[in-house]
Amino acid sequence: xIVLTQSPATLSLSPGERATLSCRASHSVVSFLAWYQxxxxxxxxxxxxxxxxxxxxxxxxxxGSGSGTDFTLTISSxxxxxxxxxxxxxRSGWPPTFGGGTKVEIK
Amino acid sequence: xxxxxxxGPRLVKPSQTLSxxxxxxxxxxxxxxxxxxxxxxxxxxxxxxxxxxxxKSKWYNDFAPSVQSRITITPDTSKNQFSLHxxxxxxxxxxxxxCARNSPAELLSFDSWSxxxxxxxxx
Numbered sequence: 001x002i003v004l005t006q007s008p009a010t011l012s013l014s015p016g017e018r019a020t021l022s023c024r025a026s027h028s029v030v031s032f033l034a035w036y037q038x039x040x041x042x043x044x045x046x047x048x049x050x051x052x053x054x055x056x057x058x059x060x061x062x063x064g065s066g067s068g069t070d071f072t073l074t075i076s077s078x079x080x081x082x083x084x085x086x087x088x089x090x091r092s093g094w095p096p097t098f099g100g101g102t103k104v105e106i107k
Numbered sequence: 108x109x110x111x112x113x114x115g116p117r118l119v120k121p122s123q124t125l126s127x128x129x130x131x132x133x134x135x136x137x138x139x140x141x142x143x144x145x146x147x148x149x150x151x152x153x154x155x156x157x158x159x160x161x162x163k164s165k166w167y168n169d170f171a172p173s174v175q176s177r178i179t180i181t182p183d184t185s186k187n188q189f190s191l192h193x194x195x196x197x198x199x200x201x202x203x204x205x206c207a208r209n210s211p212a213e214l215l216s217f218d219s220w221s222x223x224x225x226x227x228x229x230x
Contacts, residue, residue: 036217043221044205044220055218056218095169
């Protein structure tokens, strides 16, 4: 199965700053990569699918890029509600797999 | 707006079968444009996709190799819900279990999730 490695494990930033999260795949996933946000006690929420497509209702400050094995989620200017854990997920290989997560915390 | 409501026991004994049900509102389990999935999350394994059921002229199931020999997912069109059955459980199956939708079925990105249920496997 395809292993997704996310970095950094924790990102300490202030509101208004730019966040850049990385997801690296053990094999090419082409462009079939999604990003999720999870807050404590809640289910994950789909942010981005197929590298760069925002899901319904997701603000424009969230953007995704990349291809093959290296992908990035960018939050252009952090809002207070953006402090959470973010996961990537691939659907190119079988079975679909998730990364271990990056926690974005308030500095 | 799709809503998924889970139900089922929170404590299961080792070697028994874990069973959870997910009731759907705002969509149909027999939609030709969606698949219905089970995903779990634990500190040791993180998020783990378990399997799905979907309808495209007939019913299909897909399962993760890690649980394929122990898992069943069954739709219930009369109640618009679907169920997970995981047999021969061990403490390693302790996790928060989620049901989720992916639409369209081939997209395999999960746009609606249940609230999650912590299921503990313990005697």
